[in-house]
Amino acid sequence: MTSLRKILLVSFSTVSLISAAEAENHLMPAMDIPLMQETALAAGIDHRYTGPWEYFVGGGVAVFDCNSDRLPDLVIAGGTSPTQLYINQSDTAGDLKFEVQASAIANSVSTGVTGLYPIDIDNDGMKDLVLLRVGENILLKGGPDCSFSKANKAFSFDGGRAWSTAFAATFEPDQSFATLAIGNYVDRSAAGSPWGTCHDNLLLRPGAGAKPNYAEPQMLAPGFCALSMLFTDWNRSGEPALRITNDRQYYRDGEEQLWRVSAGRPAKAYRKADGWKTVRIWGMGIAEADLDADGLPEYALTSMGDTKLQTLDEDADDTSPVYRDIAVEKGATAHRPYTGEDLKPSTGWHAEFDDINNDGRQDLFIAKGNVESMSDFAAFDPDNMLLAGYDGNFTEVGDVSGIALSRRGRGGAVVDLNMDGMLDLIVVNRDAPASLFRNLGAKSDHAPHPMGNWVQIELRQRGANRDAVGATINVKSGNETRVRKVQVGGGHASGHMGFVHVGTGVAERAEIRVKWPDGEWSAPYRVFANNFVVIEKGVDDAQYWYPPSNGK
Amino acid sequence: MLSWFSKIRTALMVFACTATPMSLTYADPDRIDPWSERAITEHLDQSSFTGVLSKEELQKLIDFGETLFAARFTSQDGAGRPMATQAIIPTKRKRLAPNTFQRTAGLDGNSCASCHNDPIMGGAGDFTTNVFVSEGFNNADFDTTDPQFSNERNSNHLFGSGLVELLAREMSADLQAIRKQALAAARSTGDEHRLRLETKGIRFGWITAQPDGLLELREIDGVDTDLVIRPFSQKGVMTSLRQFTVNALNHHHGMQPVERFGARWTGQTDFDEDGHGNEISVGDVSALVAWQATLAPPGAKTPQDERWRAAAEQGSNVFDSIGCGQCHVRALPLDSLVFDDPGKFDAAGTMRFAELEHPGAYDLGLMEWASELSKNAQGQVMVPLFGDLKRHKMTDRQIAAFGNELLSQRFVERAVFQTTELWGIASTAPYGHRGDMTTLDEVIKAHGGAGRKSRDAYIDLAAQDRSALIAFLKTLVIEE
Secondary structure, three states: OOHHHHHHHHHHOOOOOOOHHHHHHOOOOOOOOEEEEEOHHHHOOOOEEEOOHHHOOOOOEEEEOOOOOOOOEEEEOOEOOOOEEEEEOOOOOOOOOEEEEOOOOOHHHHOOEEEEEEEOOOOOOOOEEEEEEEOOOEEEEEEHHHEEEEOOOOOOOOOOOOEEEEEEEEOOOOOOOOEEEEEEOEOOOOOOOOOOOEOOEEEEOOOOOOOOOOOOOEEEOOOOOEEEEEEEOOOOOOOOEEEEEEEOOOOOOOOOEEEEOOOOOOOEEOOHHHOOOOOOOEOOEEEEEOOOOOOOOEEEEEOEOOOEEEEEOOOOEOOEOOEEEOHHHHOOOOOOOOOOOOOOOOEEEEEEEEOOOOOOOOEEEEEEOOOOOOOOOOOOOOOEEEEEOOOOOEEEOHHHHOOOOOOEEEEEEEEOOOOOOOOEEEEEEEOOEOEEEEEEEEOOOOOOEOOOEEEEEEEEOOOOOOOOOOOEEEEEEOOEEEEEEOOEEOEOOEEEOOOEEEEEEOOOEEEEEEEOOOOOEOOOEEEEOOEEEEEEOOOOOOEEEOOOOOOO | OOOHHHHHHHHHHHHHHHHOOOOEEEOOHHHOOOOOOOOOOEEEOHHHOOEEOOHHHHHHHHHHHHHHHHOOOOOOOOOOOOOEOOOOOOOEOOOOOOOOOOOOOOOOOOOHHHOOOEOOOOOEOOHHHOEEEOOOOOOOOOOOOOOOOOEEEOOOOOOOHHHHHHHHHHHHHHHHHHHHHHHHHHHHHOOOEEEEEEEOOEEEEEEEEOOOOEEEOOOEOOOOOOOOOOOEOOOOOEOOHHHHHHHHHHHHHOOOEHHHHOHHHHOOOOOOOOOOOOOEOHHHHHHHHHHHHOOOOOEEOOOOOHHHHHHHHHHHHHHHHOOHHHOOOOOEEEOOOEEEEOOOOOOOOOOOHHHOOOOEEEEHHHOHHHHHOOEOOOOOEEEOOOOOOOEEEOOOOOOOHHHOOOOOEOOEOOOEEEOOOOOOHHHOOOEOOOOOEOOHHHHHHOOOHHHHHHHHHHHHOOHHHHHHHHHHHOOEEOOO
């Protein structure tokens, strides 16, 4: 809907009545609204996340390339149903197609899974997979052609018996292997469970040796029923801290948490004395974006009711993480369904920032859905697509875009699955089919048409941390700098690795600079928009990558 | 600032024209008086011309485009950009522009024809029409000709530009097909695959594809790494007449086309905050493109003076013998004369082919001048542009007159320029990208770098041969 049409509809209303649909439409912004086509079954994805109470939470998806073709493949948690791998066989810029590979995840570990995150733990160039489970967590070592083998023993990893629901990873200085953090939910065996019996969380640093060794974890106590966690360089120090969002439904005197994770020292939680303010929410998911490109990230925290959008307050300094909420002023509270008759509060889960309409501004996707049958909260609770406007405020377009389904959303991923530069969407739903939306382009009066320009960037480096987890990517066009981080964690039980997508709006070229995890800044790489760019540390020239021209 | 009601009324009037074929709509018909100080009293509706236009439809479009090209835009039309810079990406100023007009940072022209007028409208301009090209991001208000803030450029002529863009489009398609071929071969064989990038006899280096779909870009020569030939501007950095037009309308006139500066991308209908929203419609830009694209290509006149004829004939041979034609290629073959507008190589911010339900197309074969173009044995039109649409480094350690710029432009290094098409050169003095060389002899001698060998050969020629070459070049005129 163009602004012109918006204006016209307003003006017509002065002389004639307009329909409800028109009334809704004329509130639409002038920016491109992606038309999302639900295509899961046609694409070969028939998947449900199922199970009793333990699976009211979780429902994740890991998105990564497991067969070295750079097309993102999917592993979707099934709860009590099997976790399944779907190989991406989509036509480039065409229909989404996946082929289930039923035997990829061994039967012994494929059930009980709540969430999954891909990461190359052992630097062999193949993504490993962390399975969060109700019971023993599993590290699956990735092999060629999407083969996975259990590596708990090889990596001296005790998967425990907790109910795990959150994960994050980073590479600390001078460490050869990844540092992992695992967030746990309710300790069901504790007296008085489930209330006030949150499990502690774990920080697993690699021990010395030629292979990953996680034999000596640190307990992060107290735990407050974590549902998402993320290593984040909140103060531009180069040293990521661990942010954890927690579910107030079950904790006593708990709060949101931020842990200082300094190299070689035990992690330590920030306290009130540090400026950390007590925030108590039904924390379900974390999304990070540096919306104003000041190097200091903003965070969306999903919850029941209001989504929080936090930015560092002016009272903060390098050692004082003082945050204030800007969700109301930015129009990002997403506190109740935006369509339908149900006016009860929403329940938010997976959150992810990315530029869904390629206009150069990061939008916010939130998966929504009632926990199960909580009568005080909306039963029909469609997922949100909040498009950021030129003024930085968000506008809801979920219904216009076509994602407002009556399903209980949980995890998800916003990712380009058919390599056309436009972000598609997968949503894992509780006790309902997983949704797979193909982004067809901007909605229009005729066929959907291309949106803004984009680049997608893959970072590589030799040795440890081959995927440059922790790197910052600055994409500059004109006076605008768009910032992205390579991170593992956050969202709700879901993570993806691969190309980092950046919409560049009307800019047809961009200058990319990378701050590598070791703090070294790259020289600028000059690239043309609408390309996939591969940048290797220490190499002067970027390379372009092209997807197969005729699909697979 | 326009009132909300005024904006609605303007929008309604634009909307009202959509059902009428080839319709023009008055910007504000109630208020247009014969003595109006507006230059634009009508806006063109893009949806009123679709498909390949008939000769009559095309002529109407061309006529409207000519009106716009000649229009001296006024503040009542929306000329001026008090809160926007000249940048190609919509960029707000931090404070009001100190002057509406300024020869350096702009506005620097009243109409398109203010600069493109020699020898006739659509032509080039002399030194007084130079523009100062800066990115418009930092130091947007520069008020100095110091080259550290801008590159000073002479105005190019636009004759034959439709053919130039068509050539560029076909060449881009060829290069991208080679890329596709290399990638497919590497993927199917499992080995890297290196192919020469060559189209229409012009070589753009090599490309090497890896089996995993990665592409080595290092050996690409004279074209951007996305393999899009950008044939316009001295540097060859503009993809299309459409992109050039959108850029120039904002830069030189503060007339902001909706397709880049409108609400879709900026959230505002009046991005430059001059009180006029939606200043240039998509259809208006199309009309300007149609007018430029259909300008007759320059020709080669046959001098009446017998001595000149003989000298020119000799000079034509000299042109070839000293290698001028290696870059100033006499003619390039063109497969099709159908000019889609929008084209298929523009990026977002310039209207794209796929954005319109029924894009228009202009068959340049309908133009009278088209019948005079020669064809080769394959039936291709031979476009006599005397160019290769390729960029070359034009300086070396000894000969560096063309290296007088300090700023690279859109990733193109400071001493690298696209080969100037020589058609029309006799009608478009002065010469050089800064327009600071008064004779052809001077500009030939200024060729360093890739042109050095031919330049040296020219200097080594006998005086009579040098003179003959000039005599030949002086036949390459824009017909008046």
